[in-house]
Amino acid sequence: MYKIAVDVMGSDDAPVCELSGIKLALEELTHIKVIAFGKKEEIEAYGLKHERLEYVYTDDKIIGTDDATTAFRLKKSASMIMAIQAVKDKKADAVVSAGNTGAYITAGLFMLGRIKGIRRPALATLFPTATKGKYFVFADLGAVVDATPEILNQTGIVGTQLAKIMLNIEHPKVGLLNIGEEDKKGTTLYVETNKLLRENHKVDFIGNIEPRYIMDGRANVIVADGFTGNIALKSYEGMQQTITTVLKREIMKSFGTKIGGLLIKPALKELKATLDYEGIGGAVLAGVKSPLIKAHGTTTSFQFSSAIKIATTFLEKDLVGEITKVLEKDTDK
Template sequence: MMKIAVDAMGGDNAPKAIVEGVVLAKKQFPDIQFQLYGKEAEIKKYLDDENNITIIHTDEKINSDDEPVKAIRRKKNASMVLAAQAVKNGEADAIFSAGNTGALLAAGLFIIGRIKGIERPGLMSTLPVMGKTTGFDMLDLGANADNKAEHLHQYAILGSFYARNVRNIQNPRVGLLNNGTEETKGSELTKKAYQLLAAEPAINFIGNVEARELLNGAADVVVTDGFTGNAVLKSIEGTALNLMALLKEAIKSSGTKGKIGALFLKDSLYTLKDALDYSRYGGAVLFGLKAPVIKTHGATGPEAVANTIKQIHTMLETDVVNELVKQFEIQPPAEG
């Protein structure tokens, strides 16, 4: 039986969206035992039954505006901290939260711990590719504001490993995000990273990729520093939201003819919306830790929670973290 520790109080719509997402997921995955950390009375409001669910009551939680490291150290009984502690103690196999991102990263690093040989775990999401059912994995998306070329080298190995073992992509293409495709383009960081990636036999490095080509499927894995990755992620997210808002406004302001046309295009518009929604792939993985640590958007709904649990199920089923540990023990990458 797989055991997932869930921070039921994390996120804008907690515990409602979190618990309702768990309810959806447990119907699909009867082999998961869910451990819900949070206010018991609040959690029970949204449960249809308690099969495969254990509630661990706590009144304390980490707020979105809490300073991450201080919160982890001072709020010992917060739902997120207790869930991370359960993973560290071997009482759960993975942790999932929609709460404070920085706090979850801190909990992952300081409570669960990183895999030996990995200097900087990276935050990775699977993002959409237009016209395809498979997306691309990108890291780092903000776990580290500053990176060295050696970190990007490790991210390429981590991302390739995840793409092969979890997403079943054979020989995934690895691209380095840059401001041009030429080898000589970019900052000192990307130029040095390019040399390291080009010399790495464990990955299928295809060179530099530009941001405008990401959603066209230029690579299966894209690596960059955390500052740039976070900016790109928010740009993609903002573009998708604004595009749908513009379409909606254009339809509303086009009169009867436009509204009739929208009825005929309804299915196509929903397809477009789904294509731009990266939450269908699950949450962001803090990859490089001793257990799966998964973060989803704070404003997430039940469906996105269920998708994230599906992702965690695949990670546990493929035993990707333990396999990664073995890989690094056999041939640990060079540290910076």
């Protein structure tokens, strides 16, 4: 039975959202146990009990405005830190949190350590394409903002293993996010990364991909540095929210547009189902020694349960072991 350590104090609606998500996950996954970390009075107010749920009460929590390094150093009794510590102490197999991203990545990296051979872990998630139900692995989304070509080249290797596990694709195609398709396009970082990826026998590199084409399904893995990847992710989120707001406003303008809105409602539902990545649940810090899943800060209970499922999938398919084997082969050579 897999044990998942969960920080229940991280989301905007903590701990209600996390506890509701835990309930959903426990109902669906009968082979996991959850160890929930959080403040006693807030947890008891929710009243969730389950034979495969254990609580560890904490005195503190890390909030969104906390400095990452300071929080890691000074808030040792925070729910997030104690959840990661449980994995480090082998009391749990994976950890899930919707809390402060910087603090979570910093604590996870220093407490769990990197897989041997990993230069810098990457934050990766599944992202939708224009085809309903088809996704690609997007990395890095913010873990390494000062990447080198060697780091991005390795992100391509890690992303390939993620695609094999999460998408069940034997030979994933890898693309490099860039401002143009030509090999010499972009900054020195991207030109040199392109060269390394073309020489890398561990990835099936198909070349540069412009941002407007990342969702057309041509690549199963998109590689970017953490700064660029995070901007791309947030731009997508902002555009999605803007389109939704404008559509609602225009549909409600008059009786005629309301009728039109009713007529296209099925198509709009399909559009949302195709392009909405929120159901994925979260991102994984790929490259640390145990699965570390970062759920959205604005997560819903369904999304949080999905994050727990992702952690379970990585344990079942031994993500850490698969990445380790690939890197060991390179080291042996």
